[in-house]
Amino acid sequence: MNWSSDDAAVLRRAGEASVLILTSLADGPKHGYALIQDIRSFSGHKLGPGTLYSALDRLEALELIQSLPAQERRQPYRITRAGSEALAAYLDSVERVSSVGRLRLSLGPAL
Amino acid sequence: MSSDSRHSAPGTHSAPGTHSVPVSDTSTGSRLVRAAIRCYPRPWRERHGEEAAELGRMLVADGSPPPVVALSYLVAAGRERARLEAERARLEARRGRAAAGAAAAALSLLGAGTALLAPTAQASPVHAVQVRVTRPADAVGQLSAALARHELHVSVVGRPVAHGLVGSVLSVQWRLAGPVPIGILYGPCPTSRASACAVGARVPVNLAAPAEIVVGVPRSGEGAGMSAGPGR
Numbered sequence: 077m078n079w080s081s082d083d084a085a086v087l088r089r090a091g092e093a094s095v096l097i098l099t100s101l102a103d104g105p106k107h108g109y110a111l112i113q114d115i116r117s118f119s120g121h122k123l124g125p126g127t128l129y130s131a132l133d134r135l136e137a138l139e140l141i142q143s144l145p146a147q148e149r150r151q152p153y154r155i156t157r158a159g160s161e162a163l164a165a166y167l168d169s170v171e172r173v174s175s176v177g178r179l180r181l182s183l184g185p186a187l
Numbered sequence: 188m189s190s191d192s193r194h195s196a197p198g199t200h201s202a203p204g205t206h207s208v209p210v211s212d213t214s215t216g217s218r219l220v221r222a223a224i225r226c227y228p229r230p231w232r233e234r235h236g237e238e239a240a241e242l243g244r245m246l247v248a249d250g251s252p253p254p255v256v257a258l259s260y261l262v263a264a265g266r267e268r269a270r271l272e273a274e275r276a277r278l279e280a281r282r283g284r285a286a287a288g289a290a291a292a293a294l295s296l297l298g299a300g301t302a303l304l305a306p307t308a309q310a311s312p313v314h315a316v317q318v319r320v321t322r323p324a325d326a327v328g329q330l331s332a333a334l335a336r337h338e339l340h341v342s343v344v345g346r347p348v349a350h351g352l353v354g355s356v357l358s359v360q361w362r363l364a365g366p367v368p369i370g371i372l373y374g375p376c377p378t379s380r381a382s383a384c385a386v387g388a389r390v391p392v393n394l395a396a397p398a399e400i401v402v403g404v405p406r407s408g409e410g411a412g413m414s415a416g417p418g419r
Contacts, residue, residue, distance in 0.1 A: 146238070150242075
């Protein structure tokens, strides 16, 4: 049986916004506005603030991110070790699917 | 923080590290956003309210239409309220079951016997078995024992995870193609302060193929090791 990675499964259930947020936090802590801007710059997705907070709550509940002390009225978040592991596992699984898909479509390797 | 130096607030010319936002709190857009944020449940507002209002102001100053920002908050507020309601209903149902159990035990002690309770238990035919983790450190043993009692061919394996995921159902797999017939049950998290975690599974009694449930167990050195022993 080809078992999937459990870390990847956890993140897959958490949703696309969660993946985008973890990816954004992978290069350092950010607060909400910085997250939205960064995610828009690297993915083209413009996360709504409501979606953002729902995903942040979910990720914090899973201990994949951690809130840092607030700076004025901005709450920064950082990725945890478990979050980094979950993101890496998820990206690996996506890459495997992507490779197979590209091969079957004769698209060649991704850039 | 790295993000502060790279992402200054829109429409501001403040020095690095400062956070002045010149968007008026009394503007119509700001009032609209604040009204949407007030739709969130109180616990959420106490935790995120000020920060969410600040973010709303920054997004509006950055060119996002206030109704769009407000609508995003409004939809998420509805979801948050629905989630809380569902959680409350689950807790009340659990309390009800506990109370019924206590009443049954009391009746039994008083000599009334359990025969009186049998019709209630048989009122709804069982098509699926629900198993829940109540002892996170022994989630593997507990689920294995519960499933074995019903002669279900489901193996339970533990995977070392971070403390907050100990006792949570991580994934469900089975050997046939098509959707997995095993449902995941959600409830209050056993080992973290989060409000909802995957804490159990609903397994059809007529499961057609062997399946596997993966649950989080403590990493070595972080608590009790995983156990495949029987439950209580």
